[in-house]
Amino acid sequence: MKIKVDKELCIGCQTCVASCPESFQINEEGKSVAISQDEFPCTMKAVATCPVGAISVTREE
Ligand code: SF4
Structure with a gap:
């Protein structure tokens, strides 16, 4: 899977x-x-x- 964090959206709260x-x-x-x-x-x-909602996940088939 591909995991990406959008740096513009991320507020650095560290929850993830x-x-x-x-x-x-x-x-x-x-x-x-x-x-x-x-x-x-x-x-x-x-x-x-x-x-x-800064983290996106793409699953490769
Ligand atoms: S949960 Fe993670 S990705 Fe989302 S804003 Fe907080 S630090 Fe950034």
Whole structure:
């Protein structure tokens, strides 16, 4: 799967990192970045908890 964080939308609240540190990390700009393209059990939960909908997921068929 392809996981992408929209840096313009991300407010750096760290909710996704708290929900799923396997998938997300806060970078030096204070924004979240996807650190893996693998799906972990917590990945979609983290995507759903983003308050601004900054994380997009594309599944490759
Ligand atoms: S939950 Fe959303 S707004 Fe908050 S750090 Fe993660 S991507 Fe950014």
